[in-house]
Amino acid sequence: MEIGDQSPEKQFEGCKLCLVQVAGQEELVLSCCTPASDGMKVYTETEQVVKARKAELMRILAKHPHACLICAQKEGCTTEPCSTNVPLEERCCIQFGNCELERVAEYIGIREDTLRYLPQNLPVVEDEPLFLRDYNLCIGCTRCVRACQNLRGVGALGFVYRNGEVLVGTVAPTLVDSDCRFCGACVEVCPTGALRDIKLETARRETDLVPCRYACPAEVDVPTYVQLVSEGKFAEAAAVIREKLPLPNVLAHACSRPCESVCRRLKVNEAVAIRWLKRCAMENETETWKEKLKIAESSGKKVAIIGSGPAGLTAAYYLARLGHAVTIFEALPEPGGMMRYGVQEYRLPKEIVDKDIQRITNLGVTIETGVVFGEEFTFETLKEKGFDAVLVAVGLHASRRLNVEGADLDCVIGGLDFLRDHRLGKPLEVKGDVLVIGGGSVSLDVAMTALRIGASSVQAVCLEKPEEMPAFPWEIQQALEEGVKIHHSYGVKRILGKDGKASGVELIRCTSVFDQEGNFNPTYDERETKTMDTDMLFVAIGQTSNLPLSVADQLNISKTGLIEVKSPGMETSIPAVFACGDVTIGPGSIVEVVASGRAAAMSVDKRLGGTGSFEERFVEVEELDPWLGKMENFGRLQTVHMPCLSVEERRGGFSEVELGYDEKMAQEEASRCLRCDLRLCIQKAPEPPEKWLSLKEDVEAVQETEGVYQLLDENKEVICIKGTMNLKQELLQQQATNSTAEYFVFEEAKMFTMRESELLQQYIKRYGKMPPQNMEIEDDLY
Numbered sequence: 001m002e003i004g005d006q007s008p009e010k011q012f013e014g015c016k017l018c019l020v021q022v023a024g025q026e027e028l029v030l031s032c033c034t035p036a037s038d039g040m041k042v043y044t045e046t047e048q049v050v051k052a053r054k055a056e057l058m059r060i061l062a063k064h065p066h067a068c069l070i071c072a073q074k075e076g077c078t079t080e081p082c083s084t085n086v087p088l089e090e091r092c093c094i095q096f097g098n099c100e101l102e103r104v105a106e107y108i109g110i111r112e113d114t115l116r117y118l119p120q121n122l123p124v125v126e127d128e129p130l131f132l133r134d135y136n137l138c139i140g141c142t143r144c145v146r147a148c149q150n151l152r153g154v155g156a157l158g159f160v161y162r163n164g165e166v167l168v169g170t171v172a173p174t175l176v177d178s179d180c181r182f183c184g185a186c187v188e189v190c191p192t193g194a195l196r197d198i199k200l201e202t203a204r205r206e207t208d209l210v211p212c213r214y215a216c217p218a219e220v221d222v223p224t225y226v227q228l229v230s231e232g233k234f235a236e237a238a239a240v241i242r243e244k245l246p247l248p249n250v251l252a253h254a255c256s257r258p259c260e261s262v263c264r265r266l267k268v269n270e271a272v273a274i275r276w277l278k279r280c281a282m283e284n285e286t287e288t289w290k291e292k293l294k295i296a297e298s299s300g301k302k303v304a305i306i307g308s309g310p311a312g313l314t315a316a317y318y319l320a321r322l323g324h325a326v327t328i329f330e331a332l333p334e335p336g337g338m339m340r341y342g343v344q345e346y347r348l349p350k351e352i353v354d355k356d357i358q359r360i361t362n363l364g365v366t367i368e369t370g371v372v373f374g375e376e377f378t379f380e381t382l383k384e385k386g387f388d389a390v391l392v393a394v395g396l397h398a399s400r401r402l403n404v405e406g407a408d409l410d411c412v413i414g415g416l417d418f419l420r421d422h423r424l425g426k427p428l429e430v431k432g433d434v435l436v437i438g439g440g441s442v443s444l445d446v447a448m449t450a451l452r453i454g455a456s457s458v459q460a461v462c463l464e465k466p467e468e469m470p471a472f473p474w475e476i477q478q479a480l481e482e483g484v485k486i487h488h489s490y491g492v493k494r495i496l497g498k499d500g501k502a503s504g505v506e507l508i509r510c511t512s513v514f515d516q517e518g519n520f521n522p523t524y525d526e527r528e529t530k531t532m533d534t535d536m537l538f539v540a541i542g543q544t545s546n547l548p549l550s551v552a553d554q555l556n557i558s559k560t561g562l563i564e565v566k567s568p569g570m571e572t573s574i575p576a577v578f579a580c581g582d583v584t585i586g587p588g589s590i591v592e593v594v595a596s597g598r599a600a601a602m603s604v605d606k607r608l609g610g611t612g613s614f615e616e617r618f619v620e621v622e623e624l625d626p627w628l629g630k631m632e633n634f635g636r637l638q639t640v641h642m643p644c645l646s647v648e649e650r651r652g653g654f655s656e657v658e659l660g661y662d663e664k665m666a667q668e669e670a671s672r673c674l675r676c677d678l679r680l681c682i683q684k685a686p687e688p689p690e691k692w693l694s695l696k697e698d699v700e701a702v703q704e705t706e707g708v709y710q711l712l713d714e715n716k717e718v719i720c721i722k723g724t725m726n727l728k729q730e731l732l733q734q735q736a737t738n739s740t741a742e743y744f745v746f747e748e749a750k751m752f753t754m755r756e757s758e759l760l761q762q763y764i765k766r767y768g769k770m771p772p773q774n775m776e777i778e779d780d781l782y
Contacts, residue, residue, distance in 0.1 A: 107688030140166030203768025238285030309337020311581025314597030374548030406495025415540025432535030723756030
């Protein structure tokens with residue numbers, strides 16, 4: 001609802017429910033707008049104050065749905081269905097049970113002569129990004145306006161007085177037109193359901209509000225480094241990135257960007273280009289972080305790591321930092337695993353991989369290359385050499401085979417084998433028309449590599465529809481730009497041959513890839529087939545382990561070919577032998593594997609007598625400034641384009657396609673961030689005082705009768721709700737045994753089990769989960 005020009009003559013009178021009496025003044029004053037001064041005497045519970053507050057509450061409720069607040073059956077009620085058949089528009093909203101106005105009303109008291117609510121039929125705006133606005137529930141407190149104007153400096157919301165009523169709304173027809181920054185401050189301070197988040201789970205509040213931080217498997221503090229980039233503090237941003245990433249340069253070029261896929265800006269238009277910002281930060285770092293780099297004293301323990309991919313390197317980094325002597329054993333000529341031999345240089349240049357590896361070897365990590373596990377060394381020989389623990393981090397380097405007729409013909413080539421041989425300097429001669437089977441990242445890398453080294457044309461066939469492809473969207477876009485043609489929803493029925501060589505495929509229409517449970521279980525339409533001719537056929541339908549059979553026999557290998565590890569702990573069936581990375585979780589992105597390597601390092605450290613924990617700060621971040629300021633057309637700002645090589649420039653070479661942001665571009669892109677993390681800094685509004693009792697001092701006054709009690713910790717957070725036959729005896733027992741509880745409140749109730757259930761339902765509705773000690777009771781029972 002657009003409110004147009006605001007009324008400057010009357011400012012922020014609000015809801016008037018905080019009226020108090022000040023000694024020496026005849027009129028009551030609003031505590032929210034009255035500055036405190038030395039010697040001021042304030043009275044909050046006088047007869048005049050109580051009467052005035054009730055009158056103001058009655059005024060508000062006359063124009064706000066409130067039937068549920070005065071219903072005798074409100075405890076534990078979900079409002080739907082209604083046992084007393086109150087019309088839906090007169091019932092409380094979805095916030096019932098977790099509503100600030102509801103709690104204030106309970107404290108002030110609702111007058112019996114409060115008028116029945118008459119529906120206003122005001123707008124309900126549900127088609128704008130992130131937030132829902134229901135003007136029927138607005139009480140005119142103007143908190144949202146103050147948050148938007150005074151706290152954030154945005155001014156997207158305002159209010160006017162019309163016919164003596166406060167009308168709050170946007171200053172232009174829509175939030176985008178009003179230059180809203182979509183920070184959520186208005187929603188955070190709204191005391192009713194007038195402003196609500198769309199799809200926010202109470203139990204996942206922080207995760208849903210700042211999803212980029214929690215979507216990162218490595219737990220990188222994304223909001224902080226994005227803000228630092230926006231301020232031009234690239235060195236500090238790089239230091240924040242290094243706090244969690246031993247391979248920061250690699251991930252600045254080749255991260256799978258899980259943070260971007262959940263960025264709340266997506267709901268407005270396009271996600272913030274977080275990985276591109278990471279790259280600019282790393283390219284402009286000054287290494288001031290090294291001043292705070294600490295390495296623990298030697299533990300005297302030795303760890304062998306088998307595999308030098310991202311998991312093994314990450315584990316080595318942390319184990320070395322924790323004081324252990326680390327040796328990595330690598331079968332291939334150079335370290336890096338799939339980062340070097342799988343991901344191609346047009347995506348991840350080898351100089352970038354070398355740069356991060358050098359940082360790790362500078363810590364004292366030794367890397368032995370060209371040594372094959374199961375041949376040059378075994379678990380037994382490692383133990384004989386004095387290694388106290390072994391970590392298997394070998395990755396999945398073998399291509400899965402198609403189980404169809406013709407799979408053994410010549411010129412049927414595994415995708416991973418092709419990519420690895422190319423990086424080893426043993427490129428296959430590629431010519432003519434090429435067909436690639438598969439819809440993942442490896443498949444598209446095979447296709448684009450084939451184009452670069454001689455293919456006349458490249459086509460890819462996959463089971464999936466475009467939106468189901470496992471490859472990342474930017475990989476698909478790049479492949480299409482470079483001329484790869486993708487055939488969707490087809491599977492291979494058989495491989496056709498001529499003179500012992502693959503010459504084509506017979507395809508069958510795939511009608512669905514996944515079953516109703518979401519499991520991979522393709523179904524086909526036998527009536528729809530087609531054939532495609534090809535000069536070379538590459539198969540990139542998945543990866544598997546190439547562990548020697550002798551090793552596989554020693555370890556607990558699952559049906560999927562992965563090493564099964566204990567959880568938590570990541571230890572295998574062999575004592576002091578751990579495993580991590582793709583060989584335990586299946587094919588994953590680099591950042592997922594980095595997270596696995598870190599977790600494994602902590603488990604190994606704990607096994608060797610360490611704490612199993614590691615946290616560090618390279619940057620002391622200042623307290624967040626709540627001020628955002630107005631930015632014209634903020635909601636329409638598009639992602640800053642990443643400069644790239646033209647398609648013509650890419651042909652015949654492996655130069656990196658993305659050229660990177662300059663500093664100005666990075667700051668411009670970072671300024672698109674919604675600053676969702678600022679919302680978590682808004683303090684919760686003070687609520688009406690609760691009459692909590694001290695568990696140490698006040699139990700003796702409780703009667704020995706049936707009832708329900710609630711226990712609270714030192715922060716006055718509810719930790720347990722329980723009904724009992726004898727309140728006093730139960731509370732005395734809690735007093736003697738419960739070290740966490742500091743306060744309690746109780747109510748006598750003959751039907752104490754019913755009342756316990758009602759209070760638990762209220763708690764769950766408000767917090768999305770059971771009280772902590774109630775969850776412990778459930779765990780003990782089940």
